[in-house]
Amino acid sequence: MTAPTRTFGLEAISQMFQQAETENRAAFLPYFPIGYPDYDASIEAIAAMADAGVDGFEIGISFSDPLADGPAIQVATQKALENGTTVRTCLQAVRALRERGITQPMLMMSYANPLVAYGTEQFVLDAKAAGADGLIVPDLPPEEAGYFADVCAREHMALVFFLAPTSNDARIKLAAEKATGFIYVVSLTGITGERRDLSTDLSQIMANIRRLTDTPLVLGFGISTPEHARMMNGLVNGFIVGSALVRAANQGTDAVSKLAQDLRNSLD
Amino acid sequence: MTMANYLKQGAAVPDERGYYGEFGGRFVPETIIPALDELKAAYEQAVDDPAFVQELMHLQRTYTGRPTPVTYAKRLTEHLGGAKIYLKREDLAHTGAHKINNALGQALLAKRMGKQRVIAETGAGQHGVASATAAALLGLDCHVYMGEVDIARQQPNVFRMRLLGAEVIPVSSGSRTLKDAINEAMRDWVTNVRSTFYLLGSALGPHPYPKMVRDFQSVIGHEAREQIQEEAGQLPDVCIACVGGGSNAIGLFHAFRDDENVDFIGVEAGGLGVDTDKHAARFGDLSISRPGILHGTRSYVMQNEDGQIMETHSISAGLDYPSVGPEHAYLRSLERAYYTSATDEETLEAFQALSQLEGIIPALESSHAVAEVIKRAPTMSKDSVILVNLSGRGDKDLDTVIKALEGSL
Numbered sequence: 001m002t003a004p005t006r007t008f009g010l011e012a013i014s015q016m017f018q019q020a021e022t023e024n025r026a027a028f029l030p031y032f033p034i035g036y037p038d039y040d041a042s043i044e045a046i047a048a049m050a051d052a053g054v055d056g057f058e059i060g061i062s063f064s065d066p067l068a069d070g071p072a073i074q075v076a077t078q079k080a081l082e083n084g085t086t087v088r089t090c091l092q093a094v095r096a097l098r099e100r101g102i103t104q105p106m107l108m109m110s111y112a113n114p115l116v117a118y119g120t121e122q123f124v125l126d127a128k129a130a131g132a133d134g135l136i137v138p139d140l141p142p143e144e145a146g147y148f149a150d151v152c153a154r155e156h157m158a159l160v161f162f163l164a165p166t167s168n169d170a171r172i173k174l175a176a177e178k179a180t181g182f183i184y185v186v187s188l189t190g191i192t193g194e195r196r197d198l199s200t201d202l203s204q205i206m207a208n209i210r211r212l213t214d215t216p217l218v219l220g221f222g223i224s225t226p227e228h229a230r231m232m233n234g235l236v237n238g239f240i241v242g243s244a245l246v247r248a249a250n251q252g253t254d255a256v257s258k259l260a261q262d263l264r265n266s267l268d
Numbered sequence: 269m270t271m272a273n274y275l276k277q278g279a280a281v282p283d284e285r286g287y288y289g290e291f292g293g294r295f296v297p298e299t300i301i302p303a304l305d306e307l308k309a310a311y312e313q314a315v316d317d318p319a320f321v322q323e324l325m326h327l328q329r330t331y332t333g334r335p336t337p338v339t340y341a342k343r344l345t346e347h348l349g350g351a352k353i354y355l356k357r358e359d360l361a362h363t364g365a366h367k368i369n370n371a372l373g374q375a376l377l378a379k380r381m382g383k384q385r386v387i388a389e390t391g392a393g394q395h396g397v398a399s400a401t402a403a404a405l406l407g408l409d410c411h412v413y414m415g416e417v418d419i420a421r422q423q424p425n426v427f428r429m430r431l432l433g434a435e436v437i438p439v440s441s442g443s444r445t446l447k448d449a450i451n452e453a454m455r456d457w458v459t460n461v462r463s464t465f466y467l468l469g470s471a472l473g474p475h476p477y478p479k480m481v482r483d484f485q486s487v488i489g490h491e492a493r494e495q496i497q498e499e500a501g502q503l504p505d506v507c508i509a510c511v512g513g514g515s516n517a518i519g520l521f522h523a524f525r526d527d528e529n530v531d532f533i534g535v536e537a538g539g540l541g542v543d544t545d546k547h548a549a550r551f552g553d554l555s556i557s558r559p560g561i562l563h564g565t566r567s568y569v570m571q572n573e574d575g576q577i578m579e580t581h582s583i584s585a586g587l588d589y590p591s592v593g594p595e596h597a598y599l600r601s602l603e604r605a606y607y608t609s610a611t612d613e614e615t616l617e618a619f620q621a622l623s624q625l626e627g628i629i630p631a632l633e634s635s636h637a638v639a640e641v642i643k644r645a646p647t648m649s650k651d652s653v654i655l656v657n658l659s660g661r662g663d664k665d666l667d668t669v670i671k672a673l674e675g676s677l
């Protein structure tokens with residue numbers, strides 16, 4: 001195996017935020033599930049978004065019972081499972097994307113059970129070998145993450161934790177202490193899905209968290225339009241768009257590429 | 269009968285983090301972690317408050333009709349020719365199943381916490397009916413998630429819930445059964461967490477639910493332990509209960525946990541047989557069931573190699589669930605409890621046997637426990653005693669049974 005030519009893991013993620021900061025903008029991280037609409041199309045969609053200049057990726061591993069997800073992602077991930085997508089397929093996709101020369105950081109998003117079934121340690125090792133830089137596990141709060149956290153720390157892989165509008169100071173401090181790479185801030189009490197308007201007290205939510213931590217903050221849930229994206233500059237270190245891109249994928253790779261381009265351009 | 273505060277029996281498990289050995293915990297999105305903290309604190313306060321405990325016990329007595337009796341099943345005993353069989357009659361509790369014990373407790377807690385909106389999931393509809401009933405009694409708004417498959421096979425309970433003023437929300441995702449109803453209820457809770465109380469119906473989910481549900485249901489064993497000594501003159505040799513999520517079983521077992529000579533048997537849904545893939549025997553088929561994480565807790569989960577949750581099958585909606593409460597996984601690991609299963613066919617035979625020999629039409633869930641009694645009693649001596657939890661009555665199941673027995677009735 002040749003030595004990786006890009007920085008990886010925590011370092012790659014931290015460089016991503018630095019780069020965005022020098023450009024006075026928020027980093028844009030699309031979420032996209034492997035296997036939707038099918039394996040090849042998901043690879044093409046991610047490659048097209050990489051070309052559009054996005055900053056990093058949340059690569060979705062599908063789960064039969066995605067209880068933090070709204071209808072758009074439920075339907076897409078269900079389709080991915082019906083297409084025969086497995087944890088192994090998702091790792092293979094990351095490897096294929098790296099072989100195509102895609103250098104942006106990639107974090108694997110999965111609910112806990114598929115990773116536990118695969119073997120936590122083995123998953124982290126295989127994800128790293130495939131070219132992933134970290135993990136996002138929405139049903140794994142920091143106090144349950146002991147073993148995951150140890151293995152990720154040893155391998156210099158990010159393990160992202162979440163905060164929500166309901167999180168009190170104690171929770172914010174816990175996430176700040178345990179999260180590596182960034183903290184994923186959920187913009188609203190709810191599940192994933194497009195929203196017409198973002199919450200009006202976002203700046204207050206962010207300021208409240210910022211008070212207690214220097215860790216990069218990435219906002220997600222509901223963000224779907226270039227107008228929303230433009231609001232992210234100065235508010236957060238990065239943001240995630242999922243459902244809107246998944247919906248665009250119904251119209252083909254060009255639509256995904258176009259939306260990613262529009263979202264990215266709105267940041268300049 | 270004296271009624272001590274059964275909510276405060278002081279058990280060794282769970283620990284502060286909600287673990288039963290290696291099982292349990294809180295594997296949920298961050299948004300609801302503060303709500304679980306709030307719930308745990310409110311629950312601990314409530315059980316220390318004599319006014320709360322008295323109100324619950326008063327309702328148990330004057331509304332639910334507790335204590336429910338223990339009945340000696342004389343003809344079934346004679347028919348089987350072995351151990352003496354006693355039935356703990358949760359079928360006689362208001363709404364027709366043990367589910368009311370937990371629903372009333374949690375609804376009182378919701379009211380105390382100032383949460384006007386309660387949500388619940390339901391499989392057989394018994395927990396939905398119990399929740400709708402408690403909500404009507406206490407003036408709360410109730411919304412019940414129910415899989416479309418279960419709506420079709422438990423129609424009478426759907427009407428009951430609507431009559432009681434609850435909204436029944438059909439769930440069309442996934443296998444359209446209990447598992448998916450829990451997913452939707454959790455999504456609702458994540459969204460409306462500040463205003464809403466999630467009234468979870470079995471001893472599963474994230475901490476503190478498995479403990480809270482166990483404690484509310486432990487009234488079953490608490491009563492039965494005294495009653496069986498009066499009726500049979502001794503403690504039972506074995507306690508038998510069906511296990512869906514595990515609330516009626518843990519509710520019976522809990523009071524006997526220090527009685528080392530009392531064995532516990534949990535009966536899972538054997539469906540078309542544990543050698544097929546159409547069952548819900550989480551402990552009975554370790555080729556497709558192993559420790560994993562579903563609905564916020566670590567326990568045994570039926571799943572494929574890739575960690576995707578499997579669809580289950582049972583003739584009874586209430587046992588048709590791919591995971592099981594964490595305390596059962598723990599009791600099994602200690603070999604304190606033993607788990608077996610009954611097939612759909614054995615269940616239907618038990619359903620008819622109890623109807624014809626005792627004049628009691630049991631729920632299909634409870635019939636699984638009776639099926640185990642039919643297998644076990646003849647192998648035991650005549651002076652031994654079986655206590656079986658008759659968790660509910662079978663009126664809700666008549667449609668299913670009529671279809672299954674077509675021609676033979």
Ligand SMILES: Cc1ncc(COP(=O)(O)O)c(C=O)c1O
Nearest residue numbers: 394512513514515516586633660
């Ligand atoms: C009568 C009856 N018994 C048993 C069950 C199974 O639940 P659990 O295992 O929590 O007692 C149900 C669930 O709907 C039920 O209605």
